[in-house]
Amino acid sequence: MERSLETQVGQAVDAWLAWLPRWEPAHHRGRVAPCRRCFGSPVLSAAGLGSDVPHGVQHGLSTRVKTIVDHAVAEYTSRNLPMLQAELDQQAARNRRRSYRPSEGLEPEFEGMPLDPEPEPDAPFLFTLTGLAAEEEAELPALPPLSDAAKAALRQEVGLADDYANMIGREVCAMLLHHRLRIQAAVAEYVEPQIAALLDDLSRSLDAPFDPRDPGPMTS
Numbered sequence: 001m002e003r004s005l006e007t008q009v010g011q012a013v014d015a016w017l018a019w020l021p022r023w024e025p026a027h028h029r030g031r032v033a034p035c036r037r038c039f040g041s042p043v044l045s046a047a048g049l050g051s052d053v054p055h056g057v058q059h060g061l062s063t064r065v066k067t068i069v070d071h072a073v074a075e076y077t078s079r080n081l082p083m084l085q086a087e088l089d090q091q092a093a094r095n096r097r098r099s100y101r102p103s104e105g106l107e108p109e110f111e112g113m114p115l116d117p118e119p120e121p122d123a124p125f126l127f128t129l130t131g132l133a134a135e136e137e138a139e140l141p142a143l144p145p146l147s148d149a150a151k152a153a154l155r156q157e158v159g160l161a162d163d164y165a166n167m168i169g170r171e172v173c174a175m176l177l178h179h180r181l182r183i184q185a186a187v188a189e190y191v192e193p194q195i196a197a198l199l200d201d202l203s204r205s206l207d208a209p210f211d212p213r214d215p216g217p218m219t220s
Helices: 006-024 042-047 055-080 082-096 131-137 147-209
Strands: none
Touching: 006 082, 006 147, 042 055, 042 147, 055 082, 055 147, 082 147
C-alpha cells in the first residue's frame, strides 16, 4: 500500500533525526555560491531551520523532503502527462548509457552537493569529477528533435507538472510545521554545542595568537 504523504514526511524527519548525531562541522574552506536547493527554501523555513543553522544540517533534511516531492510528481507525470513522461524516459535511457555517473547513488546528505571542492588560487586541478562526467556526456548522441507542435505540448505538460510540484510542496511544508519542535530540539542537542565549541576555540586562538610554548623572537 502506498504510504500517505504525511507518513512519508514523518519518516523523512525520522531518518534525518537518526542521522543528525553523526553530523560534524566541516573544517574545509566554504564555497562562494549558495546551495540552490537550500537557499531561501520554504521547506527549511517550515522546518524552522534558519540561516544560523549550518548548511550541511539543512541539506540533509531538504534533500529528503525533495525526494518525496519528486516521487509524487513522477507518479502524477506517469499517469497524466504522456509526452513529458516519454521525454523523461528517453533522457533516462540516454543517461544509463553513461558508465561514469558520479552524482548518482549518493546519501541524502551529499546529493546535489558540488562534486568537486573549490579550487585554490593558482593551483588548478589536473582533473575534476564534474569535468570527467561532462566529457562522457558530450560523447552521447543528442535526443531526437521535436516539432514545434510537440514543443508547445511539452511546455504545457511541464507547466502542469510544475503546478503539481508546487501544490505538493505546500502540503509538505504544512506537514513539516508539526515536526518543528523535535527538529529544533535535535539541533539544540547535537548541533549548537559543536558550533559553540568551534566559536570557543576561535575565541581562544584570537586571544592567544601565538603558542604559549613559543618563546617568540629573541631581542637584543
